[in-house]
Amino acid sequence: MNRLCKSLVVLEVVAAGWLGLAIQVNAAETPKPDANKGQAIATSVCAACHGTDGNSASAAFPKLAGQHQEYLVKQLKDFKVKPGEKAAVRQNAVMAGMVASLSDQDMVNVAAYFASQTSKAGAARDAATVPLGQKIYRGGIAEKGMPACASCHGPTGQGVPVQYPRVSGQWADYTSAQLTAFAQGTRKNDVMQPIASRLSDKELKAVADYMAGLH
Incomplete structure (x- = not known):
């Protein structure tokens, strides 16, 4: 399977998972x-x-x-x-x-x-890893079949109600911890597992730090 196909498969899994969530949310009487x-x-x-x-x-x-x-x-x-x-x-x-x-x-x-509250802006802490984090967030990692984070969370990390959470300005350490939990399988309530598992520790921390500075 070529790189493009791998990326498409991951995106299809993500879309299917969140579509199921959206249906559940809408079907329930909120x-x-x-x-x-x-x-x-x-x-x-x-x-x-x-x-x-x-x-x-x-x-x-x-x-x-x-x-x-x-x-x-x-x-x-x-x-x-x-x-x-x-x-x-x-x-x-x-x-x-x-x-x-x-x-x-x-x-x-x-x-x-x-x-309804206003989130305070965050900032990336490590200038040396910003280019790597930006590359992953905006373009994904083709050779690993990983889609761009922006394809689900948006170019500025605002996310989409029901489907995708806001990641803009979130603490880098918290985001890194959650991505690690997804990758290791200790957090299983999200479709992020197959995506996070494709990231190395360096890549994971770089993209988490980059998202902290999105606004």
């Missing part, structure tokens, strides 16, 4: 969001790690401000053990405790609140 109630939850439950407005002060915790509501709801639900399942789709002991008492309505409310 509660009407109440951002004011969401703010109360954010202040009392989420602020210590993610900040009151979703702009976390530490790279250990992702920025949630400006992230798509639909994406946030999905992640929150994935931290919970679904009826009939033995474990949550996305494993994180801290987040499992945080979402344990949240109802579906609570999740929609707090997601709506964070989505």
